Amino acid sequence: xxxxxxxxxxxxxxxxxxxxxxxxxxxxxxxxxxxxxxxxxxxxxxxxxxxxxxxxxxxxxxxxxxxxxxxxxxxxxxxxxxxxxxxxxxxxxxxxxxxxxxxxxxxxxxxxxxxxxxxxxxxxxxxxxxxxxxxxxxxxxxxxxxxxxxxxxxxxxxxxxxxxxxxxxxxxxxxxxxxxxxxxxxxxxxxxxxxxxxxxxxxxxxxxxxxxxxxxxxxxxxxxxxxxxxxxxxxxxxxxxxxxxxxxxxxxxxxxxxxxxxxxxxxxxxxxxxxxxxxxxxxxxxxxxxxxxxxxxxxxxxxxxxxxxxxxxxxxxxxxxxxxxxxxxxxxxxxxxxxxxxxxxxxxxxxxxxxxxxxxxxxxxxxxxxxxxxxxxxxxxxxxxxxxxxxxxxxxxxxxxxxxxxxxxxxxxxxxxxxxxxxxxxxxxxxxxxxx
RNA sequence: GGAGGGGUUCCCGAGUGGCCAAAGGGAGCAGACUGUAAAUCUGCCACGAAAGUUUCGGUGGUUCGAAUCCACCUCCCUCCA
Numbered sequence: 001x002x003x004x005x006x007x008x009x010x011x012x013x014x015x016x017x018x019x020x021x022x023x024x025x026x027x028x029x030x031x032x033x034x035x036x037x038x039x040x041x042x043x044x045x046x047x048x049x050x051x052x053x054x055x056x057x058x059x060x061x062x063x064x065x066x067x068x069x070x071x072x073x074x075x076x077x078x079x080x081x082x083x084x085x086x087x088x089x090x091x092x093x094x095x096x097x098x099x100x101x102x103x104x105x106x107x108x109x110x111x112x113x114x115x116x117x118x119x120x121x122x123x124x125x126x127x128x129x130x131x132x133x134x135x136x137x138x139x140x141x142x143x144x145x146x147x148x149x150x151x152x153x154x155x156x157x158x159x160x161x162x163x164x165x166x167x168x169x170x171x172x173x174x175x176x177x178x179x180x181x182x183x184x185x186x187x188x189x190x191x192x193x194x195x196x197x198x199x200x201x202x203x204x205x206x207x208x209x210x211x212x213x214x215x216x217x218x219x220x221x222x223x224x225x226x227x228x229x230x231x232x233x234x235x236x237x238x239x240x241x242x243x244x245x246x247x248x249x250x251x252x253x254x255x256x257x258x259x260x261x262x263x264x265x266x267x268x269x270x271x272x273x274x275x276x277x278x279x280x281x282x283x284x285x286x287x288x289x290x291x292x293x294x295x296x297x298x299x300x301x302x303x304x305x306x307x308x309x310x311x312x313x314x315x316x317x318x319x320x321x322x323x324x325x326x327x328x329x330x331x332x333x334x335x336x337x338x339x340x341x342x343x344x345x346x347x348x349x350x351x352x353x354x355x356x357x358x359x360x361x362x363x364x365x366x367x368x369x370x371x372x373x374x375x376x377x378x379x380x381x382x383x384x385x386x387x388x389x390x391x392x393x394x395x396x397x398x399x400x401x402x403x404x405x406x407x408x409x410x411x412x413x414x415x416x417x418x419x420x421x422x423x424x425x426x427x428x429x430x431x432x433x434x435x436x
Numbered sequence: 437g438g439a440g441g442g443g444u445u446c447c448c449g450a451g452u453g454g455c456c457a458a459a460g461g462g463a464g465c466a467g468a469c470u471g472u473a474a475a476u477c478u479g480c481c482a483c484g485a486a487a488g489u490u491u492c493g494g495u496g497g498u499u500c501g502a503a504u505c506c507a508c509c510u511c512c513c514u515c516c517a
Contacts, residue, residue: 169513267473298471330472364485380465383480387467402485427472
C-alpha cells in the first residue's frame with residue numbers, strides 16, 4: 001500500500017489494515033478536508049458478534065479518534081436475506097422475530113466500541129430495516145435494480161464460486177443481497193452524508209456496488225475501504241477453537257476463555273495481531289517484537305495482546321477476573337486459595353457447576369465429566385484416565401477410579417469441604433461445588 | 437414438465453450383499469517434548485465403565501444376512517423445456 005498524505009491512512013497502512021481502497025489519492029484528500037461520516041455494517045447472524053467483527057469495530061473507533069463520525073449499521077434487513085459473499089453454500093434463513101431480537105443485542109454490543117458524546121463526531125447506530133421495510137417491490141426494481149447489471153454482478157469474485165461450483169448454487173434471494181447493501185450506502189449518503197464504507201475484504205464487491213449506486217442515484221462520489229481477512233500463519237481459520245467460536249458476549253465466551261484465546265496466539269501471528277487488535281502504536285509494537293527476539297525466553301507479546309484485547313472488550317474488571325483465574329490455575333498452588341478465592345473464581349467465569357450427593361451415587365467419572373463438558377465423550381475421558389491426566393484437586397486419577405465417583409467427591413477430599421477443581425489434560429479446568 | 441447425477445460416521449471422501457462401526461485424509465482429544473507455543477512422535481477418535489446398544493437422507497420390502505438389491509418418498513445439483 002502506497003504512503004498517503006493522510007495520517008490516519010498512513011497508520012492504518014503501517015498496521016497492515018488496508019486491503020483495498022477505492023480512489024486512494026482522492027480518499028486521502030477527502031479525509032483531509034474535513035470530518036467525514038463513515039459506516040460499517042454488522043449483520044445479525046447470531047445473538048452476539050464474535051472476534052471476526054473486532055477489526056471492523058475497532059476501525060470505526062480509529063476513524064472516530066481521528067475526528068470522523070462513525071455509523072454502526074445493524075443489518076435488520078440484510079440479516080433476513082443472508083450474505084452469499086465467499087460462502088460455499090446457501091444459508092438457512094432465520095425467522096424475523098429471531099433476527100429482530102439479535103438486532104437489539106448487536107446494537108448494544110456495537111455501541112461499546114464507539115463513543116456517543118453528543119459532539120459532531122458522535123457515533124450513531126442505524127438499522128437498515130428502517131429504510132427497507134416499506135420498500136415496494138416495483139419501486140425497488142425500477143429505482144434500484146435498474147442500476148445493476150447482471151453481467152457485472154455474476155463477474156464478482158464473491159459469488160463466482162457459487163455460480164461455478166458443482167453441487168451448490170445460489171438463490172435469487174442471496175444473489176440480491178449485494179443490491180440491498182448497495183442501497184444502504186446510497187441511503188446513508190442521503191440521510192447522513194455518509195461518504196465512506198469500511199468492511200472486511202470479503203465485502204469489496206458489496207461496497208463497490210454501493211459506491212456505484214450512490215454515484216448513479218445521488219450523483220455523489222463515495223469511497224470504500226476494506227480490511228484484510230485475518231489469517232493465521234498455520235492456515236487454520238482465525239477465531240475458532242476446539243470449544244467453538246470466540247464471542248464478544250461474556251455469557252457465551254467467558255472473560256477468562258477470551259483472555260486464554262489471545263494468550264494462545266502463535267508467535268508467527270502475535271505482532272500482526274497486536275497491530276490489528278490494539279491501539280498500541282506501531283513503534284511500540286515493533287519495540288516489543290525486537291525485545292522478544294533478543295530475550296531468548298518466552299515472548300511477552302501474547303500476554304500484552306491478551307491483556308489489551310480483553311480490556312477493550314470486557315473492560316478493566318474483565319481483565320482482572322481473567323488474570324485471577326489464569327494465575328490460580330496455571331501459576332499457583334491451589335492450596336494457597338482461600339474460600340473466598342474459590343467463590344470469586346466462580347464469579348469470574350471459571351467453568352463450574354454444583355453437584356449434590358445424589359448426582360454422584362453410582363455414577364462414573366467418565367459420564368460425570370462429559371456432563372460437565374470437560375470432554376466430548378466418555379472415550380476421551382477414559383483415554384485421559386489411562387494416561388493419568390485427570391486431576392481432582394491436584395491428585396491424578398486412573399481408570400481404576402472410574403466408578404469411585406462418590407468417594408472421590410466426598411466432602412473430606414474437597415477444599416473447604418466442598419470445592420473440587422478438576423483438570424483434564426493441560427488446559428481444561430472445571431470447578432465442582434458440593435451442595436450441603 | 438423432461439433427462440441425468442447425488443445425499444456415508446464432525447468435514448472431505450472410499451465402500452456396490454457377509455471379512456463393516458464402515459478405508460484414507462483433515463479436524464478434534466490425550467501423552468511425550470515444551471513456553472498453557474510451533475514442529476515432531478505415540479495412542480484414542482459412533483455411544484457405553486462394562487455387558488452391550490444404535491448408524492450410512494426417510495419409510496417399507498427381498499434375504500439366514502443390506503450402507504450395498506427392490507419400491508415409494510424426500511432433499512440437493514447439472515442440463516433441457
